[in-house]
Amino acid sequence: MKIFSGVPNINFMAQRKTGLWVSSFVTVVSILLVVFRGLNFGIDFTGGVLVEVHYPQAVQLDAVRADLARAQYENPVVQFFGTSSDVLIRLPPTEETSSAKVSTTILDALHASEPNVELRRIEFVGPQVGEELTQDGSLALLLAFIGIAIYIMFRFEWKFAVGAVAALIHDAIMVLGFLSLTWIEFDLTTVAAILALIGYSNNETIVIFDRVRENLLSQRRMEILDVVNLSVNQTLLRSVITHLTTLLVLTALLVMGGKSVHSFSSALMVGVIVATYSSIYVSTGLAVVLNVSREDLVPAEQTDSDVT
Amino acid sequence: MQPYPLWKTITLVIVTLLGALYALPNLYGEDPAVQINTISGDPLPADFAETVQAALAADGLQAQGSRADGGHWVVRFQQSEQQLKAADALKKGLGKGYIVALGLASKTPDWLTAVGAKPMSLGLDLRGGVHFLLEVDVEDARKAAAQRYVTDLPAYLRKQDIRYTGRRQDGERTVLDFADGVARDAARKAIAKEYPELQLEAAEGSSALTATLTDAEVKRIVDFAVQQNLTTLRNRVNQLGVAEPLVQRQGSNRIVVQLPSVQDTTRVKDLLGATATLEYRAVDETGSADSAAASGIIPPGTELFYTREGRRPVLLKREVIAAGLNLVDAAATVDENGTPAVSVTLDSQGAKRMYDFTEKSVGKPMAVLFRETVYETNYNAEGVPLRESREVEEIISIASIRGVFGKRFQTTGLTSKEAHSLALLLKAGALAAPVEIVEERTVGPSLGADNIRKGFMAALVGLGLVSLFMVVYYKVFGVFAIAALSLNLVLVVAVLSILGAALTVPGIAGIVLHMGIAVDANVLIYERIREEMRNGIKPGEAIQHGYDRAFLTIADANVTVLIGTVMLFALGAGPVKGFAITLAIGILTSQFTAIVGSRALAQLVFGRRQRMTDLPIW
Numbered sequence: 001m002k003i004f005s006g007v008p009n010i011n012f013m014a015q016r017k018t019g020l021w022v023s024s025f026v027t028v029v030s031i032l033l034v035v036f037r038g039l040n041f042g043i044d045f046t047g048g049v050l051v052e053v054h055y056p057q058a059v060q061l062d063a064v065r066a067d068l069a070r071a072q073y074e075n076p077v078v079q080f081f082g083t084s085s086d087v088l089i090r091l092p093p094t095e096e097t098s099s100a101k102v103s104t105t106i107l108d109a110l111h112a113s114e115p116n117v118e119l120r121r122i123e124f125v126g127p128q129v130g131e132e133l134t135q136d137g138s139l140a141l142l143l144a145f146i147g148i149a150i151y152i153m154f155r156f157e158w159k160f161a162v163g164a165v166a167a168l169i170h171d172a173i174m175v176l177g178f179l180s181l182t183w184i185e186f187d188l189t190t191v192a193a194i195l196a197l198i199g200y201s202n203n204e205t206i207v208i209f210d211r212v213r214e215n216l217l218s219q220r221r222m223e224i225l226d227v228v229n230l231s232v233n234q235t236l237l238r239s240v241i242t243h244l245t246t247l248l249v250l251t252a253l254l255v256m257g258g259k260s261v262h263s264f265s266s267a268l269m270v271g272v273i274v275a276t277y278s279s280i281y282v283s284t285g286l287a288v289v290l291n292v293s294r295e296d297l298v299p300a301e302q303t304d305s306d307v308t
Numbered sequence: 309m310q311p312y313p314l315w316k317t318i319t320l321v322i323v324t325l326l327g328a329l330y331a332l333p334n335l336y337g338e339d340p341a342v343q344i345n346t347i348s349g350d351p352l353p354a355d356f357a358e359t360v361q362a363a364l365a366a367d368g369l370q371a372q373g374s375r376a377d378g379g380h381w382v383v384r385f386q387q388s389e390q391q392l393k394a395a396d397a398l399k400k401g402l403g404k405g406y407i408v409a410l411g412l413a414s415k416t417p418d419w420l421t422a423v424g425a426k427p428m429s430l431g432l433d434l435r436g437g438v439h440f441l442l443e444v445d446v447e448d449a450r451k452a453a454a455q456r457y458v459t460d461l462p463a464y465l466r467k468q469d470i471r472y473t474g475r476r477q478d479g480e481r482t483v484l485d486f487a488d489g490v491a492r493d494a495a496r497k498a499i500a501k502e503y504p505e506l507q508l509e510a511a512e513g514s515s516a517l518t519a520t521l522t523d524a525e526v527k528r529i530v531d532f533a534v535q536q537n538l539t540t541l542r543n544r545v546n547q548l549g550v551a552e553p554l555v556q557r558q559g560s561n562r563i564v565v566q567l568p569s570v571q572d573t574t575r576v577k578d579l580l581g582a583t584a585t586l587e588y589r590a591v592d593e594t595g596s597a598d599s600a601a602a603s604g605i606i607p608p609g610t611e612l613f614y615t616r617e618g619r620r621p622v623l624l625k626r627e628v629i630a631a632g633l634n635l636v637d638a639a640a641t642v643d644e645n646g647t648p649a650v651s652v653t654l655d656s657q658g659a660k661r662m663y664d665f666t667e668k669s670v671g672k673p674m675a676v677l678f679r680e681t682v683y684e685t686n687y688n689a690e691g692v693p694l695r696e697s698r699e700v701e702e703i704i705s706i707a708s709i710r711g712v713f714g715k716r717f718q719t720t721g722l723t724s725k726e727a728h729s730l731a732l733l734l735k736a737g738a739l740a741a742p743v744e745i746v747e748e749r750t751v752g753p754s755l756g757a758d759n760i761r762k763g764f765m766a767a768l769v770g771l772g773l774v775s776l777f778m779v780v781y782y783k784v785f786g787v788f789a790i791a792a793l794s795l796n797l798v799l800v801v802a803v804l805s806i807l808g809a810a811l812t813v814p815g816i817a818g819i820v821l822h823m824g825i826a827v828d829a830n831v832l833i834y835e836r837i838r839e840e841m842r843n844g845i846k847p848g849e850a851i852q853h854g855y856d857r858a859f860l861t862i863a864d865a866n867v868t869v870l871i872g873t874v875m876l877f878a879l880g881a882g883p884v885k886g887f888a889i890t891l892a893i894g895i896l897t898s899q900f901t902a903i904v905g906s907r908a909l910a911q912l913v914f915g916r917r918q919r920m921t922d923l924p925i926w
Contacts (some may be wrong), residue, residue, distance in 0.1 A: 007839070007842070032829075054752075054754065101577070103385050103573065103748065104573060104854045118752065119749045119750070119752045120341070120751075120752045120755040121749070121750060121752060121755050122749070122750040123744070123748065123750075124747060124748035125746075125747050126744075126745070126746035126747060128443075129441065129746045136879040137879070137880075139879055140875040140876055140878070140879040140880065143354050143875045143878075144871060144872045144875040144876075147871040147872075147874075147875065148871050148872070150867060151871060152868075152869060155864060188814075188880070188884050189813075189814050189817070189887070191876075191880070191884065192582055192817075192876060192880065192884045192887045192888070194874065195872045195873070195876045196818075196821060196869075196872065196873075196876075196887075196891065199868055199869030199871070199872035200825060200869065201869070202865070202868040202869070202872075203446040203825070203828070203866075203868060203869060206861065206864045206865045206868060207832065207865060210860065210861040210864060214857075226612065234839065235835075238828075238832055238835040241781065241831045241835070242827070242831050242832075243826075244777065244826040245774050245777060245778075245824050245827045245828070245831070246821070246824035246825060247824075248770065248773040248774055248777060249770035249771075249774060249821060249823050249824035250772065250820075250821065250824065251773075251821050252766050252769040252770035252773060252820065253766045253770065253817060253820050253821070254764045255766075255769075256762055256769055257763060257765075257766040257816075257817065257820070258758065258762035258763075258813075260433075260813050261766075261813065261814070261816075261817045264814070264817050265817070268821065280660075290652075
């Protein structure tokens with residue numbers, strides 16, 4: 001099966017400036033969203049208590065709230081989780097040190113009116129642990145950026161490294177903006193998704209960079225802009241197909257994988273789509289705007305003269 | 309097309325076979341089983357098989373298999389109903405000294421176990437269970453330790469006839485005032501000799517002396533507090549009868565407790581709340597402990613207790629010489645003769661009483677009584693929880709007093725193992741640093757089973773969709789890609805099984821995601837082959853170019869994904885680590901399967917066809 005009969009010839013780089021402007025604009029919007037609307041942080045980061053229970057039959061949330069009120073829990077967040085017999089209860093973190101006992105008290109309160117309620121999961125995260133998880137997550141992201149930048153500088157050149165890291169930050173911010181907009185819960189697995197996305201998105205960039213380097217060597221007379229355009233076109237089909245297969249498995253995960261991987265798979269799906277765009281317009285586009293030249297990437301001529 | 313190097317084909321075949329071999333144990337299910345350990349950690353007796361057999365036969369139960377397996381004894385059953393009955397029968401039949409726990413035993417055949425193959429271990433979010441993260445309040449322990457010196461140092465100076473004019477506590481520092489510099493220097497010298505754990509500083513311009521704990525001492529106190537809680541927790545968790553419990557130190561002052569298949573968190577929290585203490589007491593030698601135990605008539609001024617090992621009755625005097633709160637340190641060591649011993653350090657109050665007592669009791673025996681308050685939550689007929697406490701009192705050591713001692717002394721005449729366990733028990737009985745639960749994650753068994761089912765389905769559907777797409781798009785080469793992808797999955801499972809890394813829900817997500825990414829390598833190669841052929845290159849050469857040129861690109865791309873994964877592994881918590889591990893393994897194995905694996909297949913099918921004009925790749 002073929003999508004194109006030959007290598008497509010789309011002049012991507014003609015819109016490189018427009019592309020960068022669009023990216024900057026959307027990035028700013030995403031940042032504003034995250035800053036002013038915030039993220040729906042899960043208890044991994046905020047601390048607090050989460051109890052998931054399963055009732056043998058459908059329940060009224062008000063009945064559950066009444067049970068909890070009797071146990072002196074005035075303002076719990078009570079919501080259905082998937083079905084009307086699965087209930088999720090959240091309590092904000094408390095100052096008391098005995099908050100670990102909360103989960104037990106909640107269960108006792110629910111058992112009082114429905115002895116057959118089944119415990120699915122309890123999560124309690126103390127505020128200090130939440131803080132640490134936030135710190136470690138941010139640190140992991142930062143170190144991943146730095147590590148990838150160093151690797152690309154070593155394998156390619158600093159202008160490419162700037163482009164690649166800009167694309168990664170761009171993608172991560174887009175996903176955060178999306179999570180803020182849709183108010184999907186942000187938990188530890190979401191951090192994992194963003195880190196996986198960074199790797200994935202960079203994969204895209206590297207494939208294009210690799211091709212640019214190869215073409216710079218083989219097409220010596222071509223203008224740099226044309227070389228970049230040719231490279232993007234040559235790798236376009238591969239990008240489309242890879243995104244398609246990745247989106248296929250992510251869809252499977254989103255639909256079949258259950259609620260616990262919901263934020264993971266939706267964050268990655270958005271990320272994968274954004275990564276297609278950013279690998280062309282942000283990373284490659286930025287490298288071009290930074291005036292990447294043949295000499296930056298082709299040390300081969302030097303070695304030739306060394307030999308003689 | 310050039311012939312494919314033989315060694316690559318052979319490597320591929322060997323890797324495939326090994327991968328299949330080590331992934332195989334995951335296909336056998338599990339039997340309900342009962343695991344038996346000795347509480348002391350001693351090896352099981354030689355005739356244990358018969359003992360177990362007898363205990364089961366007494367209740368008319370028949371085991372499917374009964375044998376030692378890596379440190380514990382495993383008895384298998386066909387149904388979980390039998391397993392529950394057998395656990396009760398064994399608890400009754402074996403008596404104290406054994407831990408009887410419910411668990412699951414893999415049905416992996418012996419020949420596989422013999423080569424070290426074992427099934428993947430499942431994380432708590434897949435098998436259900438309790439995870440606690442406890443934090444030891446080391447600040448409290450540190451403060452308590454520092455405060456001791458404001459009474460200890462003056463007491464010591466009085467004994468040494470060095471006069472001080474004032475004493476006070478300043479945060480964690482003890483400040484002593486002296487009339488003049490001479491007295492201060494004398495005090496400094498004396499204190500430095502007796503208390504090497506203190507850092508002494510003479511204040512400028514005054515005759516005061518400041519004592520602070522050295523960094524090494526602070527570290528020792530923190531370690532002691534954590535070790536103490538760790539020991540206590542291990543002991544109590546063992547009493548719970550849980551198969552494969554994990555009690556482990558994490559970082560400087562935290563302890564992880566993981567109990568698979570446990571749902572009753574109330575019971576676990578009760579255990580964590582238990583408190584222990586110990587008492588040094590004189591052994592009463594005038595009365596007969598045996599007759600007191602038999603008749604129930606206990607001589608006045610004494611109490612009857614039993615030893616922990618052997619349940620021997622012993623009469624102890626009522627007076628307490630030193631108690632748990634006086635204990636500063638206890639450690640297994642060797643004495644000057646090189647034989648195992650336990651060295652104990654008491655605070656000044658305990659030291660003084662110990663000195664007074666030993667002065668008049670040389671040659672007489674002294675015992676250590678271990679007391680533990682255990683809480684239990686039982687449910688009455690209406691299902692209302694009732695919290696009850698129970699006192700456990702045991703004698704853990706009896707030794708003759710060989711000389712007069714106070715602050716520091718040694719208990720000798722022990723085997724190295726006895727010394728170790730006595731030191732641990734003494735630590736457990738010292739004044740405990742409080743612990744606090746800072747994280748709890750409990751997963752019910754139904755949710756765990758759901759997670760496995762959903763994860764498996766998602767992986768299967770993902771694999772199916774990708775396979776379908778690849779075959780439609782790349783025809784025969786699509787089949788090669790599927791073969792490479794399947795081999796890759798087998799390898800990921802094999803490596804996970806060998807490493808013993810726990811599979812978690814994010815771990816499954818990692819495997820599913822990685823399937824999407826892994827085919828990318830094949831897509832890169834195939835698109836390259838197509839391109840080469842469009843440029844008029846012959847099919848055989850196109851295959852070769854495609855694989856050769858794509859290699860570096862794939863490697864570069866994989867390295868960057870690995871960088872992200874390594875950061876995630878280093879800094880991520882619990883389940884997220886599982887994601888990082890599966891993704892990392894997947895990336896490494898896919899580099900091999902996509903390049904070597906699918907190429908060998910292409911070579912096998914198309915390698916000998918000399919006059920090919922086209923490839924079934926379109």
